[in-house]
Amino acid sequence: MPKLKNHSGAKKRFAKTATGKYKRRKAGRKHLLTPQSGSRKREMRQTGIIKPESAEGKLLKKYLPMD
Structure with missing residues (x-):
């Protein structure tokens, strides 16, 4: 399984x-x-x-798994 990484644009x-x-x-x-x-x-x-729980929040949860 690949490493979990944060989306670099989202974390900024x-x-x-x-x-x-x-x-x-x-x-x-x-x-x-x-x-x-x-x-x-x-x-x-x-x-x-x-x-x-919003649509954007669910997307951010995917983009920022390490937070």
């Missing part, structure tokens, strides 16, 4: 919390921020949470 972008959820950064914070409202920029400052 997602982190597993102590409760088993995944943290991610929200998109849209790099450039072209002037036309966006302040409330939208503040919303993007917070980390996004991915639940492990």
